[in-house]
Amino acid sequence: MRLSPRTTRALTLSAAVFCASAFVPAWAFTPFTVHNIEIQGLQHITPGTVYNYLPIHIGESVDDALAQKAVQDLYSTGFFRDVSIARSGDDLVVVVKERPIIASIETKGIKAFSKDEVESTLKGIGLEVRHIFNQATLDQVVQGLQQQYEGMGYYDAKITPHVETLPRNRVAIQIDVEQGQQATIKQVNIIGNHAFSENRLRGLFSIGAPDAFSFFSKNDRYSQEKFSKSLEKLNNFYLDHGYLNFAIESSQVQITPNRRFVYLTVNVHEGDVYHISKVDLTGDLILPRSKLEKLIEIHPGERFSKANILATNKAIADELGNYGYAFANTTPVPTVDPKTHEVALNFQVDPGHRVYIRRIDISNNNRSMDYVVRRQFRQMEGSLYNRSLIDRSKLRLEQTGFYQNVTTKTVPVPGHPDQLDLDVAVDERPTGSFSVGVGYSNAQGFLFNGSITQKNFMGTGNALSFSANVGGLGSAFNLSYTNPYFTPDGISLGFNVFRNDTNLSTLAVAPYQEVDLGGAVTLGIPVLEYVYDYMSLGFTHTNITLDTSNPIPLYQNYIDNYGNSTNSFTLGNQLEYNTTNSPIFPTKGLYTSLDLKAAVPPGNLRWYKAEVKANYYHPFTSWLSGGLGMRYGFINSFSGKPVPFFNNFYLGGPLTLPGYQTYAVGPQIDGYPVGGTRELLLDANLYFPLPGLEDNKNFRLNAFVASGWVYGVNAVNDGSTTNYAYSNSYFPSLGEMRTTAGIGLLWISPLGPLRLSVAIPLDKKPGDLTQPLQFTVGNAF
Template sequence: MKKISLVPQASSVLVVTAAIVGSVWATPALAFAPFTVKNIEIRGLEHIAPGTVYNYLPIHIGETVDDQKAQQAIKELYSTGFFKDVTIARSGDDLLVVVQERPIIASIRTKGIKAFSKDELQGTFKGIGLEERHIFNRAVLDQVVQGLQQQYEGMGYYNAKITTHVEKLPRNRVAIDIDVHQGEQATIKQVTIVGNHAFSESRLRGLFSIGAPDAFSFFTKNDRYSREKLEKSLEKLHDFYLDRGYLNFAIESSQVQVTPNRRYVYITVNIHEGPVYRISKVELTGNLVLPRKDLEKLVEVKPGERFSRERINATNQAIAEKLGDYGYAFANTTPVPEVDEKKHEVAIDFQVDPGNRVYIRRIEISGNDKSRDYVIRRQFRQMEGALYNRELIDRSKLRLQQTGFFDKVDTKTVPVPGHPDELDLDVHVSERPTGSFSVGVGYSNAQGFLFNGSISQNNFMGTGNVLSFSANVGGLGTAYNLSFTNPYFTPDGISLGFNLYRNDTNLSTLAIAPYQEIDYGASVTLGIPVLEYVYDYMTLGFDHTNINLQNGANYPLYQNYIDLYGNSANSITLGNDLVYNSTNSPIFPTKGVYGSLSLKAAVPPGKLRFYKAEIKANYYHPFTSWLSGGLGARYGFINSYSGKPVPFFDNFYLGGPTTLPGYQTYALGPQIDGYPVGGTRELLLDANLYFPLPGLQDNKNFRMNLFVASGWVYGVSADSAGNFQYTNNYFPSLGNLRTTAGVGFLWISPLGPLRLSLAIPLDKKPGDLTQPLQFTVGNAF
């Protein structure tokens, strides 16, 4: 929960002295001679228990009371804040304590507060004593008002007005109303930087997360003033100079000027750059533990280079992580600079302290309300009783994230009391919903309306098994699928899964091809872990395919297939997929490599006979915390070995939002009689820049990308009479490649993925079918 500071920066403290307290006493009550208390009677209590008063009263039965002790008792009771009047009197040898309680808060109502959530307000009010069913204290309410006012001003709401109303209720209770008129947040008119010489003002302003309005201000709100954002921007400015050798850089002042109408803000930052410092010498000292040459490779600063705090910190972290891989969990590297102010040089001594080698005694898991412990433990590469290994812990976290079961995985080492060479590893997971039942409607401009229903559980009963059933109805037909996978069929991580399906597809509906196709089949897949990042999946499948030409159409390609194979054909397929995956997310990867080599063959006794190969590679690299890039490549071919041509429905197809945006789905490549027929060869290349949707940087369900993609399918040709033939060339003519560029948007919505792309085909040829704007909502098939 975000903390809201409601403590005014300059608050006044009311000190009730004995003299002030004395002014409210009844004078006769104190005019008594010292006496020994035989009994204590408390009067006037409404909500507070008598025991509470006895706890705070510094007088007990059997003690002697005089005026001084009575005054002290009144001060003690007033200091509790429970009472607005206290009187002490004597009745014989009895001590009478008469109190008038402060009212109890019956309710706290807020209105007009939009900058903070209700939970944030309640948590903060509670922290300073303004809470329902607690004693009401006007000073606390005033403190809340002052604190809120300062918070609003710090966020740029200079016209915020806060009013309070305290309503008296029966039985000594009050209702508190806090009414806020926030007004408009002040807009930044200008940010001025004074004192810069080495870098332009525009470049330095680019470091700020706030500034004058720009094209994206509607989403980012970067033109709205916030003291917190200004302070963070100044920190980035300071780091920018330190990373470029300006060791004496200083921000001399930052002035925020508000216009008389309190609607606009002008920010002026005065800086002192100073001279550039360079590295004169780099040393590595201390208890190195590992070979010096191994650690020297990690040093990112070299003599003659500019001083850079960023690279110095990166060196510290790299050395600590390297030592952490060998059990030194508390390794520390301290850079000790020696500055020569005359020569503007810095000598740096990296002093290495590895600490003690430690072992992991126990791995404690928490937060898994659904997932069973063994589902988490089997992903761990760091073992209990083994040396601490930072790399194995990081790999374990990545494996847990790749399951898709958890939103967040946090690890923390906890020292074991009395055992300096042991640590416990606390693993806390935040589970995400892994099961779903949905009935939805979507739309795709490739398939028209989509109606889908599905029930799935990717972590079935917390076991890590995957069970799903889906049914989809759309412009192309219907699709049904039932699948189950046990990723740990054996304790060694061998997976076993099966799949049953039926697809009824009418491609003539959208003028993609003049036939209707009905497929049904089943497959079983065995997955074997080969290396840490490498899996091998072997599949045995059965497929039945039925082809019906529409309206008695007689097209050479399709009719030739029916003449050779008939309307119906069975195939027995053997497949093998070798997969390498080191990416950091199964949904939106920003780092790592994904590669696969897929081989598939239709074998006897099935009627269809062919072999197919496809290789895919994707590389992801983060540039900043929010910007990453990706490169992708895909190549495949299919050949027949029975003397008959390859079944046309097993060809490769390109075009559409998931392959080449800007071209119609499946429409690229050779055409016969105006219909795209795919190809026996495919080549696809793409490059992407990934970034969050402006204003939603913290939302993990959205992502945008700028892309360039190029590809083609080939291997089939036709003459002017419509006769077709297959070619054996494995690489396309570069002149045939189609290239597209544009911007994409992907949202993991409750109905399924929403994909939107706006693309421009860069080398459209006659006959190409294009669609610059393409989108899909819901589960496509």
């Protein structure tokens, strides 16, 4: 085999390196001018990479100092485990031994962290496939994992790294983890408290001794992070109640010898209660003083409260932010009098300068078209910065259901102090789904459902859906399509077609079957920022089949007047006002709607219906909120014939009056609830998180009181049979109202919404159908 001149030269130089007589080490040669540079020992790293870090170039003079610097520079790259420099004539020979390349990384036994979290951490620290392996980095990973596990209470965790040498200077890394069991908190002791009981203070902690909810919340498992947050909440609690000099003097974590249990001890110093003696407002106020003073949430005579002070700072800054002052800042300056235990507060206002939004940049909208995000924005490019418009824009984006999280960040424009760019990052959630599921309701039995849904069809923001549900009540099929921006002004257009087969006799509500087939077209018009008007035109063909040979008069009268089959053409208009802060679990705001609908010619049904709904939500604390709800409606016929009984209102069940059977509240004829042409429902709720899961947005508990009744159909017994009559009264007798109280749980589970309620009817009457425990899993219809 004949070697090329280049190969021959390389072999010659290589031999020279290992022959003591052929070269002189870097620290022993005399200065010389480099005519050529040879690099030996490379396997994965390119020569160009070495040249970039080498501080010696052809034509330069090299001495001992420069040679030593070259060795240090190359070694400091971390690419090599050994570097040497030698001279062969006027050639500089650089001999390196590369560190191995990571061929694979595998982790086994890690359960406390997700795979994505582990991979992201390893990548961030430099342990990544096809990167250079450094034992020190692996040791750092092992030490960091050990600390993470101990911080989460896994004191028995054992982490064992394995490095397998592979051909071609590669290594395979495997990290084996034996997590062991997470330490359980045995007791939390608080020492030094006098103003508040130990039980009340323990209630501030997100971790503690096992309780009834520990199975779900895992709040009895020790976590250093949760313990630190609990201590912060304890500190803020005292500061919010006037204890200005409160301090946590020490906190101890004691582990039992078997490393299975943890005892937490917190020593506190409460100090004295301080009150506010004076509140002042100074600085460049910009806005009228009277307007800003209304935003102050702490007043003379009240206890010192850190929360109220921070709320005042934010309220003033946000208000100034609505007028373009994006950098407004309010600094509370306290003057403390330790003798009188009073604090004088001076809120110093610095508005900064007004700024404009130059550009809005959208990121992470990998599926959604850019305009789908932009059309929800109320803050316009080129206009003054407005904090409330930005917040409103974020809420509108979240209410689309397309995004799990929306973050905004202002970025100064270089050279233009009066301009900002607004960066908007959206975290998209899956909006398309194909599902086949099974649910259960103790009202309807097993529910089988399947659906194909795309709420953001092809990234356009349009919604397309087909669903099929089969359960104890029958079946329902629905196809719908909605374009929320049929016009650039936000007018929406949608349609749906459906077929519903309902057998209410399975609920012991009514002995009949109903088949509905039809569709509707809906036009939505944005009237004001929080006001929408929806107009609809629909058609429904209804077929009624009575189950018994001797039906109750109410149903037979319908058949006598209309026959078994009817057609109805409906015109509807719904006016909606919505300022709530969340489409799923609102804690603040007002939702009201007025829904008007009428069946008109050429259909053979004639009726008109009105229903008004209102729900008000108000936050009391960061975790506790309240809600008041009201629903009232009526339906009348204008054809001289009775209102079709299947258009009646019904109450009862977990969504209206928990504690009573579904649809079972109201008048009864021959033992069957028949609904009514009038309805009234009132409810009051307290909403709070599941203990230990305060930050989990998929759970919410509520304590409630609800009262309601449907009426307008009166049973008349003539001695031989039961007939009926209609009432013209628009309001029920208070003695007829049914009231219930209880507690409920709503969980957005992987199977769909789960509703569970335990309720006690407070004024049960003879014949009422009650059901204290009610739950629904999956999509009900």
